[in-house]
Amino acid sequence: MSHSDQSQGTSRRAFLSANGTIAAATVLLPQSHAAAAESPPTGRERRVEFSMPALSFRDAGRQNSLGRLYDAALTGLIGINTVYATPAVYDHAGLIDYPPGTFVRAGGGYPSPQRWTRDAAVNAWNAASLLGPMVGANTLWAVIDRQEHDGLIVQQDNQWWDQVVWVVAAWNHYAITGDRDFLSNAYQASANTLAARKARNFNTDFGLFAGPSFMNDGIAGYPSPPWVDGIGSSFVLDYPHADDLMCLSTNCLYYGALTALAGMADQVGRSGEARGYRNDAQALRQAINRHLWREDPGSYGYLIHGGDTRAGELDPSQEGAGLAFAVLCGVADARRTRLLLNNAHWQPQGIVNVWPHFPRFSDDRPGRHNVMVWPMVHSMFGHAAAAGGRTDLFERAITNLASLVGDSDDNFYELYNSLTGAVDGGWQTGNDSRWTSQPDQAWSASGYLRMIYSGLFGLTFTPDQVSISPTLPSAWGDVSLYGVPYRDATLDITLTGTGNRVRSCTVDGRSSRPAIPAAATGHHTVHIVLET
Template identity: 25%
Template sequence: MTLQRYFIDDNVWESEATPTTPVFISGQRIYAITTIGGERHPFGEWHLRDTMGGVWAHPLRIMDGWALALEMEGIVTPLDHAVRCDLFGAYVTRHFTVGTLTLEWTEFAADDQPHYYATLLARNDGAAPVNATVLLRAEADLRFCWFGGVAPAEPEIDTIPGGVAWRATGAYAGVTVTLVSASPSVWEISGRMAQARFPLIVQPGEALALQWRLAVQRNDDPLPGNVLRAAVDTLSSKIALYRTITSAIRLETPDRDINRYWQVARQNIHMLRADYRPALAPYLLAGLPEYPQLFGCDTTYSVPGVVASGFASTARSALEELGRYAWRACSRVPHEITTNGRVYHPGNIQETPQFAVACWDYVRWSGDLDFLERMYPLCVEGLEHFSATLEGRGYPIGDGVVEVPGMGACKLDVVCYLYQALTTLRDMALTLGRPGDAVRFAGYAGELTARFESDWWIEQEGMYADSLHLDGRQQFDGHWTVLLPVLTGIAAPERAQRVLDRIVREWVNEWGMVHTRGADMRVWTLPTGLLALAAFRHGDADTGIQLLRNIGVTARYGTLGTLKELIPQGLCFIQLWSAALFVQGITEGLFGLSPHAHRHELIIEPRLPSGWSEATLHGLRVGDQTLDLHVTPEYAEIRLLKGDTPLLARYRAAADQPWREARITPGGRALLKREE
């Protein structure tokens, strides 16, 4: 076993795990999926089997992995079973002991360049000199991403000053991968394998370090500089970046675990940012190891949390890239785009209306009206795929977010997200000064709501059907999507609470909301996070915070410090929507925030759990304004730290309380109190 230690703020989490437990070493241009113990291990089950790990500079996999070993007195000791692995977010350090040598193997990736580094620090704790040799073995690879459309290449490896380089012809022409060291060495090449030996003579009490850099050069990219200096500078800047991220937007509540999960979630979102231009504009990886692709629904579910976390530019870029693909597909939003820009799945039916909702979510949080002007026509055109439904003739036909065979042709989630898109487009139209459009969309939404209640409600179940057959027959399977009428607002108010109460009783176990009641009892973070939002909005803050806590606790199972796809762990070991929904659950659920950054307005309706006396968000960004927000059961205090214009804050302590409001100038403060 290997002891993991994860460092977050001033806290350290520890757990024993198998040495092959995965670890994600992230950069926007390059990343590695390797192990906490140091052993090379195959990752990937459903896409590129056994090859989703290794080192990727998408759309290319450039190295299967490397291995270190120490040779002393004729005995070779592989460094593949670390005693301890320290996880810092910015970098990973494995610890070994061989004889009197203490070894620290650190790996990290540059954040903005396709450069990947490893260092080995050896310290002699004995009384006699140590004469050893470090062995480095690297297996080169050159292959395109899953469904990249190009066969893997056989790399041609050559020695270069200080290391080796590999390249290939055809589709790989113009790409050179270099692996160089800061210390003199002689490299040997055998097929895909490159090996080097590094003499290591360490005096008692002395420490010596070796450094290596793996880099990708495309066409006329400049040659990387000195390895040692670049390694030091890169690690220093990355540590500083992560410290900035940690301190930028801070949460303080009476629950220290919730505070730490907040930091983990924001750190995970940062780690999942990707920039693979020119193949794809910057976006967010959906989950690893299986889903580095650009996804429609994963992105749309994550936008509010991503923007509230401080990564608005990445959210915008991802939406714009989805929009470019949708425009070429007559405004149908794709489900999955490979990392070299090929559409694998043209989109489930609900993803087009979900995209409109996500665009509005981005605008609400960012205030970016230029973006809205450009995306509005695309979102409007997307409705043409639902023209029959909007004219009162049936419901959309096709798969929705639950991809399960045997359901009726018309899916509940599709209708719910279509309704939400209509109300969203109404608000978009009003914002852009198009009242005629707003009236039309509001009319569609009202007509859909009226039909929905009569066609989908099952009185004996006290629930809405999961699907309808083409002859109108209802089918109830108990999938997690039964939540969506409540969450999207299409459910009649008197039925919404009834549905929510039954879900909490019958769909929720100790970990969260099950996928399908009585059939698939796995708990996914997606429905659990969405249920948390619904619970908060309907006044059940105790359930809401417990569900968020369940998402957060996945960071303590398996790989420490990453939020998983399943609860407590399973499938992807780091998942975008897990982190983003946790953040949204805090901002829009716990604090009850509804931002309208384009109007410089913020609505605040806090829902504090039992026993909580207060909660504070420091450094929250709403558009171009930055604020501190402190809430208690009795009042909300807002400090406007940055911004060029006043902020209108509207506060309501509870649904039966009157609204209070104040216009706060930059540098000012407002205290809005509950009515006595």
């Protein structure tokens, strides 16, 4: 769907009450918001329930910039990219709930169908599981297959390194919702998926998982080798030894998946299996820090070459998603987190996919998966900056993205030029034509929501509670988030002060720690005062 088609959607603003508070709203998604192949069989309007928290800055200028883009992100995720899940295409495992029968697709600019593991998992992880638990679950189930004898597994397609992020997203979904039925199936799918990947892709010499990097299915994201001139393909696995690479982002996600799987095992009463997963996770964390950490520059390298002429060599490039996941998944300790945030390279328009340019690219011809700002990667880094205590870098990340999207008519595009901020798809091989940056990209929109929910307000979910660890930049003034859904409770959260240290917290007017237990019910008002 083009940006001009957004007028057909229902504006989020129509669902806000006069005082800005709302616990849940019903979003109307006209049939025109889905491709013909995704239309529900009745052809009638379909209703999908989402909770849409209202963001309110006391400062009018901040509301007009960050608040306006927040509304646009909700519209992008819910009004444009939540579509009907045609059963024959998306419900291979028989787990999607009809109704609502909807899920979050990758973006409005792509042909349908889109059964893409990485996009589904990231969108659920970023925001969909919080805002619409049934839709979040459907989005995750849309990329699950049911094996004849071994049960559920993440679809085994030709981007197998994408499968592991599903496990992290599934654990997050359970932590938010407490849905035991979801957990039982998610544990089976996660255990089967990690067993398959360990059997096929684990490099015992390094103690790392082999395969391309999380973001980079395009060859523009890699040095030479594996890139070699003359092949012409954009897909990374068409190049020799690309499957042997050991990449920072992918291994950090494996660590996150193993710790998530251990948590799932504990929850379903399999303590012995949980211990095994934790042991594997700890060994992997040690291997990542042994082989990929670079003490001299104080950051992680990008990848270790596998079976090519540079086998065993560490590429020193900066991988934006890899640095973010090192922090968010817990691979980097406090010292490494501080150093990598201090030393990260920023382009004028934000954190890029991989820095610097590989030799076949330049400022004039940037590589699509090289020195470009992908909002999803940039948002992950922004969240990591907040988690790492860098209020200044978090502010830089969120204002960078707001500027990029604001300059493109409030449309969350796929990627942007890192120097000019222009909507730009970049090049893949250096010899091909310029690619298109797709409009209405779901994970660009959900990435912005992630920076609001997980960064600014610091919402962190475990099976037992949601804790609130905000990051409020100076001069932003008071900010509130009304109608946050949490299981059987609804939260209104107001932040005052500045910084990331909680000076005081009240819940319903009584002094409290900044956390709400999973058993809470009803409406609660949280007020947090911050200091640097």
